[in-house]
Structure formats: structure tokens, C-alpha cells
Amino acid sequence: MTMLKIANWNVEWMNRWFTADSAGAPQLRRSEEVDGVSDLPGLCGRVAAVIDTMAADIVALQEGPSRKSEMALFVEQFLGDGYEIYGPAGKGQQKLYALIKRSSTAVADISRITVEHGLDFEDDWDVDIDRDLLLDRYGFTRPPLVLRITSSHGRDFRLINLHAKSKYVHQGERLWRDPLRREEYLREALEARRRISAEAMRVREYLDLCFADDEQAALAVVGDFNDGPGFDYFEKRYLTHGLANTLAGSPYIPPRMLRHGFVDEMPKELNWTAVFDDFIEEVENRKILLDHILLSASLYWNAGVRASAGLIEHDIFNAQVREDLPGEREKLPSDHRPQSVTLQL
Numbered sequence: 523m524t525m526l527k528i529a530n531w532n533v534e535w536m537n538r539w540f541t542a543d544s545a546g547a548p549q550l551r552r553s554e555e556v557d558g559v560s561d562l563p564g565l566c567g568r569v570a571a572v573i574d575t576m577a578a579d580i581v582a583l584q585e586g587p588s589r590k591s592e593m594a595l596f597v598e599q600f601l602g603d604g605y606e607i608y609g610p611a612g613k614g615q616q617k618l619y620a621l622i623k624r625s626s627t628a629v630a631d632i633s634r635i636t637v638e639h640g641l642d643f644e645d646d647w648d649v650d651i652d653r654d655l656l657l658d659r660y661g662f663t664r665p666p667l668v669l670r671i672t673s674s675h676g677r678d679f680r681l682i683n684l685h686a687k688s689k690y691v692h693q694g695e696r697l698w699r700d701p702l703r704r705e706e707y708l709r710e711a712l713e714a715r716r717r718i719s720a721e722a723m724r725v726r727e728y729l730d731l732c733f734a735d736d737e738q739a740a741l742a743v744v745g746d747f748n749d750g751p752g753f754d755y756f757e758k759r760y761l762t763h764g765l766a767n768t769l770a771g772s773p774y775i776p777p778r779m780l781r782h783g784f785v786d787e788m789p790k791e792l793n794w795t796a797v798f799d800d801f802i803e804e805v806e807n808r809k810i811l812l813d814h815i816l817l818s819a820s821l822y823w824n825a826g827v828r829a830s831a832g833l834i835e836h837d838i839f840n841a842q843v844r845e846d847l848p849g850e851r852e853k854l855p856s857d858h859r860p861q862s863v864t865l866q867l
Contacts, residue, residue: 742817
């Protein structure tokens with residue numbers, strides 16, 4: 523049996539660490555060119571320390587840089603070139619990656635999947651985004667990164683790295699607090715949430731196709747699901763969907779439901795991965811669970827015994843917090859805490 527550890531982390535806006543794509547070969551920016559940062563190499567080193575200390579065989583990353591060569595520069599300079607890079611996937615300046623530890627004895631083979639069971643995550647599909655009863659063509663803001671991974675004992679599973687569409691509304695708090703413009707905020711916020719629901723349903727469609735092909739399909743969905751802040755308000759009043767709930771699947775088909783990799787193992791007071799001011803529900807520094815690891819039953823259980831163990835890596839993250847630094851951005855390694863799950867394969 524192989525013990526294989528998967529970590530998941532949204533590393534805040536890595537692309538801002540690097541010079542513009544048009545400037546040629548990738549280079550780190552000067553520290554003063556990155557907002558809130560006084561020592562960019564120091565920040566990079568602390569992010570690398572979190573990754574190294576987690577000692578995961580596979581590290582799924584969100585908000586990675588726009589170019590693979592930029593990620594390669596980070597891995598070479600700060601991680602001792604100790605990881606193989608898969609990706610990027612997605613569009614724009616926040617892309618999806620997976621780092622595979624070169625010294626891992628748990629991973630035998632890995633390959634990227636772009637089309638499977640007739641579904642291509644790069645393709646648009648029909649969905650009513652604006653609720654006008656007409657179907658629109660919609661595509662992922664950031665198409666997921668999907669990998670087929672084979673353990674050293676020959677067990678295959680799929681890893682789906684997902685960063686759902688942001689719910690960000692430009693000047694959202696200002697619009698919300700203005701009675702004359704609140705409706706404008708609600709309209710934009712609800713459209714963003716419908717787009718998130720569309721992306722969740724598309725990923726769930728892929729998972730169901732995998733289960734239709736093999737009821738014991740081994741599947742892990744990881745990433746930043748962007749549920750909240752304001753999640754409860756919109757779900758209760760405007761009937762929007764929670765992404766994690768949609769991805770988990772229907773209780774009418776229990777074998778196809780995904781289990782959460784760590785939420786039931788963490789103390790209640792530590793069951794969060796990000797802190798935001800929730801201006802909708804008037805909660806400052808609200809601790810929310812935005813980042814998740816979901817596992818199919820075949821990964822979660824083995825002969826009726828739990829075959830996985832997960833946690834939010836608060837201790838490793840906190841060891842790299844520098845309250846003495848002047849820049850708000852660099853005090854924390856990221857605005858999200860990493861999580862991990864160890865599987866028996």
C-alpha cells in the first residue's frame with residue numbers, strides 16, 4: 523500500500539511577482555514594484571518553506587503565474603528545482619498548476635487530461651446565465667487542470683484542480699451601502715453566483731461521466747471554490763447554490779457522492795482557510811472555508827475503513843507569518859491557508 527499526500531493552496535496573485543510577459547524571459551520584479559511588499563525574495567522563500575514543510579507528493583496551486591516559465595523560475599530558485607510542473611490551465615493572470623515532488627516514491631506516472639468521456643473543459647456550453655430563459659454560450663473563467671495519476675502500487679485516480687469564478691464586484695461594498703445602488707450590486711453579484719453554479723454543474727457532469735464509466739472511479743476535486751463571503755445571504759434569499767454542495771453530488775446516489783477530505787477532522791475554531799470582511803452580513807475578519815478537498819468513496823474508504831486523513835495546515839502556515847514586516851501583503855505567505863489529505867492507495 524502507498525501513502526500519498528496531496529496539498530492544495532491558493533497562493534495569492536503569484537503573477538504579480540514577475541515582470542510583464544512582454545518583457546521577455548521571466549524575472550522577479552523589484553520588491554518596490556509589488557504593492558505591500560518590501561522583500562519579494564523573502565516572501566517567495568516563505569511560500570516555498572510552506573510548500574516544502576508540508577512534504578506533499580502533489581501540490582495543487584491556484585493563482586499561479588501566467589507563464590509556466592515563471593513557475594519554473596520560482597521552483598528552481600526557491601524550491602531547489604525539487605518539483606516537476608504540470609500546467610498551467612486556465613486563462614489570464616491566475617492559472618492552475620500542480621507540482622509533483624521529484625523525490626516522491628508514491629507517484630509512478632502522471633499525465634494531463636484535456637478531453638475525457640466527450641467533455642472538454644476548454645469548450646463552451648449552453649446555460650442560462652442571466653435568467654432570461656434563453657440559453658447562453660458560457661465557458662469556464664479558469665478551465666480546471668485535470669490529471670491522471672498512477673501510484674507506485676498501480677492505483678489510478680483523477681485529480682481535478684478547480685478555481686471557481688470570483689464573486690468580486692467592482693466597488694461592491696460601496697454599491698451595497700448605497701440604497702440607491704444596492705440593486706446594481708445585487709444584479710452583478712447574482713450573475714457571478716450563477717456563473718459559479720454553472721461551473722460547478724459542469725464539473726459535476728464530468729464526475730458523473732466518470733462514475734458512469736466506473737462506479738468505483740477514484741476522484742479528488744481540490745481548489746478554491748469561492749463560496750462566500752455573503753454565501754448564506756444569497757443562498758437563503760436568492761436561491762443560489764453552494765459550489766461544494768453541488769460538486770458533492772446527490773444523496774439519491776450515495777456511491778457517487780464525494781466526501782470532504784478534512785472538514786470533520788478539524789476543530790470548529792480552526793475550520794477556515796481565509797479571512798475577509800463580510801460587508802453583507804456586517805462581520806469583520808470573518809473566517810470562512812473557501813478551499814476544499816473532496817474525495818470519491820473509493821479514495822475515502824478502503825474495505826469500510828477510512829483510508830484518508832486530512833487537515834488545514836495552520837501550523838506550517840503560521841510558522842511563516844511575519845507580523846514585523848511593514849507591507850500588508852507580505853506579512854502572510856498568502857491570504858489562503860493550505861490544506862492536505864493523505865491517501866492510502
